[in-house]
Amino acid sequence: MVAVSRRGFILGAVAAGAAAAVPLAVPGAVRSGSPEPMPAARLPKPFQRTLPVVPDAVPVVRTPNTDYYVFRMRALDAEIVPGFRTSLWGYDGMVPGPTIRTTRGRKVVARFINELPGFHPSLGYASYTSVHLHGGMSKPQYDGYASDVVQPAQFKDYRWDNDECSRSLWYHDHAVHHTWTNVAMGLAGRYFISDPDDAKFRLPTGQYDVSLHISDTMFQADGQLYLAIDDTKGFWGDVVTVNGAPWPVMRVQRRKYRFRLVNGCVARSMVLRLSTGDAFQVIATDAGLMPAPATTTRMRFHNGERYDIVIDFAKYPPGTRVVLRNNSFDYNDDYTHTDKVMAFDVTGDEFDPTDNQVPGELRPEYGVATLPVPKNVKVRRFRTERQGGEWTVNGSTWNDVIDSNYQLVAATPMVGDVEMWEFHNSSGGWTHPMHVHGVDGRLVSRNGAAPFAYERGPKDTYFVAGNETLRVLMKFEHAGKYMIHCHNGVHEDHDMMVQYETVDPSGVAADDPFDARATDYTGQEL
Numbered sequence: 150m151v152a153v154s155r156r157g158f159i160l161g162a163v164a165a166g167a168a169a170a171v172p173l174a175v176p177g178a179v180r181s182g183s184p185e186p187m188p189a190a191r192l193p194k195p196f197q198r199t200l201p202v203v204p205d206a207v208p209v210v211r212t213p214n215t216d217y218y219v220f221r222m223r224a225l226d227a228e229i230v231p232g233f234r235t236s237l238w239g240y241d242g243m244v245p246g247p248t249i250r251t252t253r254g255r256k257v258v259a260r261f262i263n264e265l266p267g268f269h270p271s272l273g274y275a276s277y278t279s280v281h282l283h284g285g286m287s288k289p290q291y292d293g294y295a296s297d298v299v300q301p302a303q304f305k306d307y308r309w310d311n312d313e314c315s316r317s318l319w320y321h322d323h324a325v326h327h328t329w330t331n332v333a334m335g336l337a338g339r340y341f342i343s344d345p346d347d348a349k350f351r352l353p354t355g356q357y358d359v360s361l362h363i364s365d366t367m368f369q370a371d372g373q374l375y376l377a378i379d380d381t382k383g384f385w386g387d388v389v390t391v392n393g394a395p396w397p398v399m400r401v402q403r404r405k406y407r408f409r410l411v412n413g414c415v416a417r418s419m420v421l422r423l424s425t426g427d428a429f430q431v432i433a434t435d436a437g438l439m440p441a442p443a444t445t446t447r448m449r450f451h452n453g454e455r456y457d458i459v460i461d462f463a464k465y466p467p468g469t470r471v472v473l474r475n476n477s478f479d480y481n482d483d484y485t486h487t488d489k490v491m492a493f494d495v496t497g498d499e500f501d502p503t504d505n506q507v508p509g510e511l512r513p514e515y516g517v518a519t520l521p522v523p524k525n526v527k528v529r530r531f532r533t534e535r536q537g538g539e540w541t542v543n544g545s546t547w548n549d550v551i552d553s554n555y556q557l558v559a560a561t562p563m564v565g566d567v568e569m570w571e572f573h574n575s576s577g578g579w580t581h582p583m584h585v586h587g588v589d590g591r592l593v594s595r596n597g598a599a600p601f602a603y604e605r606g607p608k609d610t611y612f613v614a615g616n617e618t619l620r621v622l623m624k625f626e627h628a629g630k631y632m633i634h635c636h637n638g639v640h641e642d643h644d645m646m647v648q649y650e651t652v653d654p655s656g657v658a659a660d661d662p663f664d665a666r667a668t669d670y671t672g673q674e675l
Contacts, residue, residue, distance in 0.1 A: 184373075192486075194396075201393055206248060220260065221264050224236060250343070253314065256310055263276070280321075283318055283584070284317075284609050288308070288629065295328070298324050302669060308665075313436070316455075316607075317455045321337035352507065360408075363389070381540070382639070391491045399493050410450065412453060416638065419451075421490065424470075428444050433457035437606065439512065442511060453584050470494050475488050475489065512606075520591065520622060531571065533572060533573070539644050545647050560650075562652070564628050565625070572619045574617050580613065583634070584609060589624075591605070593621065632648050
């Protein structure tokens with residue numbers, strides 16, 4: 150494995166393990182003379198496709214305590230715009246990738262083999278990858294450290310212990326300086342940790358427990374992805390997809406459904422609501438069930454965030470269409486149909502009435518969600534701003550981390566410490582969903598006021614709007630170096646990412662992010 154150097158990407162005989170660093174003036178896809186986007190009249194029409202069900206990943210080996218998987222990152226063609234074939238990258242040839250389901254305490258070993266073409270078909274960068282389990286409490290070497298990359302014709306085994314509470318996660322690419330384009334190409338999927346103890350809540354299960362992977366994209370006139378950006382502000386598509394399909398529709402029965410949402414967009418933030426104006430219940434945030442459900446008619450929904458919501462269709466007569474709509478932020482670029490996400494068509498079909506509840510109390514005992522703020526709690530401040538055309542955290546970028554040989558850290562909490570992290574955005578217009586790897590937190594306040602009721606569960610991604618200051622309480626339990634970055638992928642690649650290091654007070658050295666390096670793939674079996 151070769152760690153990517155400053156502003157570099159790897160070229161050369163990667164199959165043989167040879168590599169040479171070649172400078173890249175600006176990461177991502179800022180370029181002139183870009184192809185024309187597809188005319189709006191040729192784009193898919195909303196509510197023409199049935200919501201796809203993403204297949205579950207199947208272990209190649211199961212032992213009493215571990216599931217072993219093999220995923221191949223490959224190029225594929227898919228028809229998203231009628232009459233056109235679009236080149237994508239997927240895990241096992243699927244976009245989104247297969248859903249990984251596991252149980253708390255059951256380990257997963259996932260081998261990711263990079264079988265992508267050597268270079269991106271239109272942007273020309275080398276197709277290296279790094280897999281991040283977003284929201285998982287991974288060891289540093291299995292966290293998808295941005296510079297710990299897997300070259301084409303290489304593989305890496307990621308080992309996840311899954312000791313955390315039940316939660317709705319996702320896995321996605323995190324390769325240095327090319328995260329947003331790799332994710333836009335399709336390298337993302339869902340990952341769910343369940344806990345048998347949750348059965349007592351009688352929440353919707355089985356066919357009534359539905360994963361919704363929400364994203365947006367844009368197409369060139371020839372049907373290929375339009376990945377050019379005019380500035381490093383962000384990337385906003387004019388087509389919203391759910392589970393890979395544009396504006397799909399789902400038939401639902403007259404009962405409660407649990408929807409596990411992830412905002413997998415590169416940059417688009419949303420405000421979700423139902424077309425009927427009715428309320429829905431939020432039962433889980435990024436890192437698991439809330440202490441109690443929150444009822445709302447609108448929910449802000451930002452890049453990288455996950456929310457589990459329950460919609461009760463019992464009140465609607467058969468034949469009713471309920472649309473999940475999106476109210477935008479001024480910061481977004483909006484198009485004709487980006488105010489829509491998907492539709493639900495209510496049927497009169499018979500349904501299973503079991504597991505059709507939302508109790509008034511869920512996880513009041515979950516640590517970080519109810520952890521008291523200690524007296525004299527240590528406060529660390531993180532300033533998000535744009536400097537010299539790049540996005541920074543406290544004036545630093547990931548290139549500064551690379552230049553320090555990965556030693557530069559923005560914070561050094563001790564294992565067991567409880568700290569208050571303050572994210573301040575002095576910009577009047579820029580927004581930043583800040584993701585902190587390796588630790589759960591609780592949003593305590595926004596500009597001194599209480600957070601929205603639906604944000605009061607355990608989280609790992611925190612939206613900081615212009616002129617906002619957020620305070621987040623965290624308890625650090627995993628030693629090692631972990632990244633902090635904006636989850637607007639364009640900001641992340643340009644170059645809004647730093648790292649912190651949680652230190653073991655006993656003096657035991659933590660695992661290093663480069664401890665498990667990628668290996669040339671020659672057909673090795675697990």
